[in-house]
Amino acid sequence: MQQGTILGEPGKQIDHLVFPESGMISLLAVMSDGRSIETVSIGRDGVLGSTAGLGVRSYSGRAVVYLPGTGLRIASSDIRRLGKEHPVIQDTLIEYVENLLRQMFVNAGCNALHSIELRFSRWLLRACDRLESNFVPMTQELLSQVLGVRRASITEAAGHLEVLGLIRRSRGHIEVIDRIALHAASCECTALLKIAGEPVTPLS
Amino acid sequence: MQQGTILGEPGKQIDHLVFPESGMISLLAVMSDGRSIETVSIGRDGVLGSTAGLGVRSYSGRAVVYLPGTGLRIASSDIRRLGKEHPVIQDTLIEYVENLLRQMFVNAGCNALHSIELRFSRWLLRACDRLESNFVPMTQELLSQVLGVRRASITEAAGHLEVLGLIRRSRGHIEVIDRIALHAASCECTALLKIAGEPVTPLS
DNA sequence: CGAGATAGGTGCGGTACCGGACAAACAGCC
DNA sequence: GGCTGTTTGTCCGGTACCGCACCTATCTCG
Numbered sequence: 001m002q003q004g005t006i007l008g009e010p011g012k013q014i015d016h017l018v019f020p021e022s023g024m025i026s027l028l029a030v031m032s033d034g035r036s037i038e039t040v041s042i043g044r045d046g047v048l049g050s051t052a053g054l055g056v057r058s059y060s061g062r063a064v065v066y067l068p069g070t071g072l073r074i075a076s077s078d079i080r081r082l083g084k085e086h087p088v089i090q091d092t093l094i095e096y097v098e099n100l101l102r103q104m105f106v107n108a109g110c111n112a113l114h115s116i117e118l119r120f121s122r123w124l125l126r127a128c129d130r131l132e133s134n135f136v137p138m139t140q141e142l143l144s145q146v147l148g149v150r151r152a153s154i155t156e157a158a159g160h161l162e163v164l165g166l167i168r169r170s171r172g173h174i175e176v177i178d179r180i181a182l183h184a185a186s187c188e189c190t191a192l193l194k195i196a197g198e199p200v201t202p203l204s
Numbered sequence: 205m206q207q208g209t210i211l212g213e214p215g216k217q218i219d220h221l222v223f224p225e226s227g228m229i230s231l232l233a234v235m236s237d238g239r240s241i242e243t244v245s246i247g248r249d250g251v252l253g254s255t256a257g258l259g260v261r262s263y264s265g266r267a268v269v270y271l272p273g274t275g276l277r278i279a280s281s282d283i284r285r286l287g288k289e290h291p292v293i294q295d296t297l298i299e300y301v302e303n304l305l306r307q308m309f310v311n312a313g314c315n316a317l318h319s320i321e322l323r324f325s326r327w328l329l330r331a332c333d334r335l336e337s338n339f340v341p342m343t344q345e346l347l348s349q350v351l352g353v354r355r356a357s358i359t360e361a362a363g364h365l366e367v368l369g370l371i372r373r374s375r376g377h378i379e380v381i382d383r384i385a386l387h388a389a390s391c392e393c394t395a396l397l398k399i400a401g402e403p404v405t406p407l408s
Numbered sequence: 409c410g411a412g413a414t415a416g417g418t419g420c421g422g423t424a425c426c427g428g429a430c431a432a433a434c435a436g437c438c
Numbered sequence: 439g440g441c442t443g444t445t446t447g448t449c450c451g452g453t454a455c456c457g458c459a460c461c462t463a464t465c466t467c468g
Contacts, residue, residue, distance in 0.1 A: 010306065029313030032392060039312045051305065054258040055298040060305035094259040101255070101264035102214065104308060108243045109233030112315040112352050115424070139445065148316050150426060155447060171434055171445060188236060319454070343415060354456065359417060375415055375464055 001025070001065040003137070007048060008063035014052040016073040020044050023069020024130045026146060027061040036062070037111055037148030038123075040104045043130035044069075050100060052076040053083055053093040066142060067131060103193060110189040116149055117157045121186030123147065124167065124176055134176040161185065205229070205269040207341070211252060212267035218256040220277040224248050227273020228334045230350060231265040240266070241315055241352030242327075244308045247334035248273075254304060256280040257287055257297040270346060271335055307397060314393040320353050321361045325390030327351065328371065328380055338380040365389065 001007075001023055008014065010030070018025065024043045028036040039061055042048050048063055053076070083090035110119060123146065127136045138146075140154040147154070158174065161167045166182045168175045176182055205211075205227055212218065214234070222229065228247045232240040243265055246252050252267055257280070287294035314323060327350065331340045342350075344358040351358070362378065365371045370386045372379040380386060 010309065027309075029309040029316075031313050031317055032396060035313075035317055037313055037316050039309055051301075054260075054301075055294065056258075056302050056305070057298075058302060060302070061309040090259070094261075097255075097258075098260050098262060098264070101260070104312070105214065105231075105233040105243055105265040108308070108312045108315065109235050109239075109241055109352075111312065112233075112241050113235055113239055141445075148313075151446085152427090152448080153425065156425090159447085169446090192236060345415075355416085356418080356457090357455065360455090363417085373416085 001069055001071050003065055003068045003142075005065040006062060007065065008059040010061055011058050013058055014049040014056070014076050016049065016075055017052055017079050018048040018071045018073045020046070020048070020069055020071040022131070023065060023071070024067035024127060025071075026064050026066045028064060028145070030062050035148060036145050038146045039107055039111075040100060041066075041126065041130075042100075043126075046100070047093075047096060049076065050093055050097050053079045053090070054097060055080070066138065066146060067127060068137070106189050106192050110187060111148065114187045114189070116147060116153050117160060117185070118187035119147055120154065120157045121161065121166075121182050122190055124174065125179065125182055125186060126190070128176050128179065134179070135173060136176065137173045139172055205273055205275055207269060207272045207346075209269040210266060211269065212263040214263050214265055216263050217261055218253040218263055218280050220253065220279055221256060221283050222252040222275045222277045224250070224252070224273055224275040226335070227269060227275070228271035228331065229275075230268050230270045232268060232349070234266050239352060240349050242350045243311055243315075244304060245270075245330065245334075246304075247330075250304070251297075251300060253280065254297060254301050257283045257294070258301060259284070270342065270350060271331060272341070310393050310396050314391060315352065318391045318393070320351060320357050321364060321389070322391035323351055324358065324361045325365065325370075325386050326394055328378065329383065329386055329390060330394070332380050332383065338383070339377060340380065341377045343376055 001020070007018060007025060020042060021044055024041055025048050026038045026041045029039050030036045049059070079089075079093070083093060110122070120143070123143075124136060127138070128134055140151050140158070143154045144151040158167065158169050161182070162169055164181070164185070166176070166178050166185060168177055205224070211222060211229060224246060225248055228245050229252050230242045230245045233243050234240045253263070283293075283297070287297060314326070324347070328340060331342070332338055344355050344362070347358045348355040362371065362373050365386070366373055368385070368389070370380070370382050370389060372381055
C-alpha cells in the first residue's frame with residue numbers, strides 16, 4: 001500500500017476488507033470543492049471495510065493510504081460467510097465496528113471544536129504508534145488534507161511545536177522527539193476513547 | 205419523546221430501537237468540557253439504534269430528542285431475531301445504516317469546514333422537513349449545542365437570516381418564511397447525500 | 409400584578425484561521 | 439554543475455468566531 005493509494009470512494013462497493021500489517025489508512029470526508037478531513041484512521045489494530053462484514057455494501061468516505069505499509073485482504077463475501085460459520089469472528093468484527101464508530105464521534109467533535117495544534121499533535125502521536133517509529137513521512141500538503149486546514153496552518157503549527165522542542169521538521173517528513181511532551185500538548189480526545197462509561201454532563 | 209430527553213449515552217447499551225413517528229433525535233459528539241455537536245440526526249425516515257440490528261451493542265454518541273414527537277420502539281434482541289427470520293428486514297436495516305454512515309461523513313466535513321450560517325440554514329431546513337411545519341421550537345441555547353458554537357453566534361446568524369427575510373425569530377422558536385431562499389443560503393451538503401457515485405477529485 | 413426565571417440581544421477585545429500569492433530551500437536528474 | 443519540480447517558509451489583510459459579561463425582553467406562576 002503506497003502513500004496516496006485510494007482504496008475506496010464514497011458510494012463505491014466494498015469488495016475487500018483490508019487488514020493493514022503496517023502503515024495507516026484514513027477515511028476522509030470529501031467536500032464538493034475538494035477539501036477533505038479525516039474522520040477516522042485505521043492501523044494494524046484495525047480493518048478497512050469492517051462494516052462490510054455486517055452487511056453494509058459501500059464505503060461512506062474516501063479511504064486513502066496516508067502512511068505506506070503492507071496489508072492483507074479478504075473478499076467481503078468471504079468474510080460474511082466466515083462470520084456466519086464462526087460467531088467469534090462475527091463478534092470480533094462487531095466489537096471493532098463499535099470501536100470505530102466511537103472513534104468517529106470523538107473525531108467529529110475534535111475536528112469541529114479543537115485547535116489545529118492540538119489536533120495536529122494528536123495525529124502525530126497516533127501516526128507514531130502505528131508506524132512504531134518517530135519518523136512520520138508526511139508532507140505538509142498531505143497533513144493539511146488530513147486535518148482539513150490550509151497548508152500554511154500546518155507550517156505554523158509544526159513551527160511552533162519545533163520551537164518547543166517536541167518535533168523536528170524536514171522536507172517530506174516530521175520526526176517526533178519528545179513523545180511525552182507532545183502528548184501533553186495534544187488534546188485529551190485520545191484518552192476519551194479508553195473510557196467506556198465516563199461521567200457526562202446533563203442537558204442544559 | 206419530550207424535548208431534552210436523553211435516549212442514550214455513549215458506551216451505554218442499546219436496549220431498544222426507536223422509530224420516530226414525528227420529531228427528531230440527534231446524535232451528538234460530547235466533549236469532556238461539555239461542549240457538543242450533532243453528528244447526525246434521525247427523523248421519521250429513520251431509526252435510532254439501527255446498528256444494534258447489526259449486532260452493535262452500545263451507543264457511540266449521545267442520543268437526544270431535540271424536536272419533540274412520538275415514536276415506536278422495539279427491543280434490540282427482538283429486531284435481531286426478526287432480522288434473522290426475515291431477510292427483507294435485515295436488508296432494509298443495513299441499507300439504512302449505510303445511509304446513516306454516509307450522512308455522518310457529510311456532516312463531519314460540513315461541521316469542520318463550513319460556516320455557521322450555512323450550517324444553521326441547512327439544519328433549519330431539515331428540521332422543517334421532519335416537523336412538516338415551518339415552526340421550529342428551539343431555543344438558541346439548544347441550537348448552539350447542536351451546531352457546536354456559542355449561543356451568541358446563533359443570535360448573530362439568525363439575525364442575519366431574519367434581515368434577509370428568510371426566517372422570523374421569537375422567544376423559544378424560529379419560523380421559516382422562505383424555504384426556497386433559505387435553501388439557497390444553505391450549503392450544498394444536503395444535495396451531496398442524494399448523489400451516489402458522484403465524480404471525485406484525485407489526491408494531490 | 410409583581411417576582412423570578414428563562415431566553416435573547418449586544419458589545420468588546422482578542423485570536424485562530426483563512427485566501428492568496430510569492431520566494432526560498434531542497435532533491436533528483438541529465 | 440545547472441535545471442526542474444516539489445516542498446516549505448513567510449507575509450499580508452481580512453474575517454469568522456470565540457470568551458466573557460451584562461443588560462433587556464418575554465414568559466410563568468403565585
